[in-house]
Amino acid sequence: xxxxxxxxxxxxxxxxxxxWSNIPKMIEDGFIDDKxxxxxxxxxxxxxxxxxxxxxxxxWYIDGPTEGQQLIFKLVVTDNAQATNLAEIVxxxxxxxxxxxxFEMFPEILPIGPLFADQxxxxxxxxxxxxxxxxxxxxxxxxxxxxxxxxxxxxxxxDPRQFRELAEGLELTGRPFLWVVRPDFTSDGLGKAWFDEFxxxxxxxxxxxxxxxxQQVLAHPxxxxxxxxxxWNSTMEGVRNGVPILCxxxxxxxxxxxxxxxxxxxxxxxxxxxxxxxxxxxxxxxxEQVIGDEGIAERVGMLRNAARxxxxxxxxxxxxxxxxxxxxxx
Numbered sequence: 322x323x324x325x326x327x328x329x330x331x332x333x334x335x336x337x338x339x340x341w342s343n344i345p346k347m348i349e350d351g352f353i354d355d356k357x358x359x360x361x362x363x364x365x366x367x368x369x370x371x372x373x374x375x376x377x378x379x380x381w382y383i384d385g386p387t388e389g390q391q392l393i394f395k396l397v398v399t400d401n402a403q404a405t406n407l408a409e410i411v412x413x414x415x416x417x418x419x420x421x422x423x424f425e426m427f428p429e430i431l432p433i434g435p436l437f438a439d440q441x442x443x444x445x446x447x448x449x450x451x452x453x454x455x456x457x458x459x460x461x462x463x464x465x466x467x468x469x470x471x472x473x474x475x476x477x478x479x480d481p482r483q484f485r486e487l488a489e490g491l492e493l494t495g496r497p498f499l500w501v502v503r504p505d506f507t508s509d510g511l512g513k514a515w516f517d518e519f520x521x522x523x524x525x526x527x528x529x530x531x532x533x534x535x536q537q538v539l540a541h542p543x544x545x546x547x548x549x550x551x552x553w554n555s556t557m558e559g560v561r562n563g564v565p566i567l568c569x570x571x572x573x574x575x576x577x578x579x580x581x582x583x584x585x586x587x588x589x590x591x592x593x594x595x596x597x598x599x600x601x602x603x604x605x606x607x608x609e610q611v612i613g614d615e616g617i618a619e620r621v622g623m624l625r626n627a628a629r630x631x632x633x634x635x636x637x638x639x640x641x642x643x644x645x646x647x648x649x650x651x
Contacts, residue, residue, distance in 0.1 A: 340367055340374055340577075357381050357394030370422040372580035380573050412645055414557055416631035416638045418624070419581070431641040435557040435628050437536055453530035456499055456538065463497050463543040469608060470538055470564075471548040472501040474555060477571040481511040483598050488519050490604025491527060496545070498527045499538065539564050545612050551578040563625030565589050565611050565618065569599070588621045590614075 347353050352361050357379065364373040374380070381394040414434035417424050424430055460468060469491065473479075479487065484507040491498045520529065535555070538544060539562040547559045551570045556578050559566050566589035568579040582589040590611050592599045611617060631638040 340365070340380065343367060352376065353379070356391050368422060368426060370585065371420075372577045372585065375576060378576045380577065382572065410645075410648060412641075414554065416628055418627035418631065419557075419560065419586075431645055432631075433638050433642040433645055435561040435632065435638075436554075437558065437561060452532050452534045454534060456528055456530050456533050457541070459528050460499065460538065460541045460543045465542045466545045467497055468541075468543045469494065469496050469498040469546050469548060469612075470544050471498060472533070472535060472555070473506070473550040473569070473571065474552045475503070477550045478505065479507050481507060481509075484511055485515070486598055486601045487604060490599075490601035490608075492519075492523055493601055493605040494608050495526075496608070497543075498523075499533070499544075500527060500529045501531070501533055502529050503531055536562075546608060548608070551575040551582065553578055556582065557628075560586075560588070560624055561628045563621050565614075565621050567592065567607055567611050586620060586624055588617060588624055590617075 344353070344357075347365065348355055352365055353359055359376040359379060362376055364375055366373050382390055410431060411429065412431045412433055414436045415432040416434050417432055419434075420432070424432060471487075471491065488500075491500065520527075536558055539547060539558050544562075544564055546567060547555075547564045548567045548569060549555050549559065551566070551568050552575060556566070566582050568582055568589055568591040570576045570579045570591075579591055583591050590607050592603055592607055595603060630636050633639060
């Protein structure tokens with residue numbers, strides 16, 4: 322099929338994409354050099370009421386050699402410029418009330434989210450590992466609003482020290498937890514004996530799976546909180562299901578998404594590093610704060626309702642999606 326309209330579909334929030342579009346101006350104004358390295362400290366603000374960007378955590382920053390970071394920066398600049406110049410319409414997985422200022426400033430954008438699998442039953446495309454659906458039965462045996470759900474997406478990797486701190490922090494809460502631990506989630510050195518002993522200690526209280534049907538998990542009434550890397554799709558799934566988020570970003574746009582959650586929507590909190598690691602005490606403390614904060618709970622519910630209105634018949638995302646389909650058929 323040949324489309325007469327060139328459409329750019331974003332899997333990130335538009336504010337971050339807009340910052341990429343601002344890279345030439347950031348270079349001109351002396352915020353970064355032509356290799357994407359920060360020349361100033363502090364924060365970068367695109368516009369009031371939009372997420373701020375920490376200059377020490379620019380979206381193209383990654384851990385490791387600077388060559389890799391510079392390659393990503395070059396790709397971001399090149400690909401973003403090409404996409405922006407070619408696209409006549411930009412579509413994104415978001416909704417008006419989630420990025421109000423952004424969409425008022427850039428009315429040409431079509432937010433059509435939050436997107437989700439139909440009826441929460443069909444498996445979304447692009448899964449990397451088989452889903453362990455036994456976790457749904459386990460969730461059904463837990464009390465409403467009791468379970469901590471922990472998932473860090475497809476790419477986050479923890480070193481053994483951080484892995485142990487997270488594990489022991491979850492144990493310290495005394496709460497039931499569902500934890501997604503991919504086969505490649507931690508680097509070498511954890512020790513099978515330690516992990517086996519941990520699993521034995523939390524048996525009956527915690528469930529560990531390699532992958533799970535996240536949309537169905539977040540929609541389950543037993544889930545009280547989502548410990549997340551703050552990938553945008555995961556963020557939208559948490560928002561749509563009214564689940565507060567404990568933010569643990571890893572790289573790229575995830576730090577900007579954390580700013581939305583913690584600073585603009587105020588529907589979650591962020592973990593804080595101490596001596597290069599998030600301690601088990603920090604994990605326990607922040608989870609207790611997120612789950613026990615009535616203000617967060619109220620704002621989470623309001624944002625969830627706004628998200629559902631947007632995708633309901635007559636809602637802003639619903640109408641934008643109809644327009645999107647019409648454009649595809651032209």
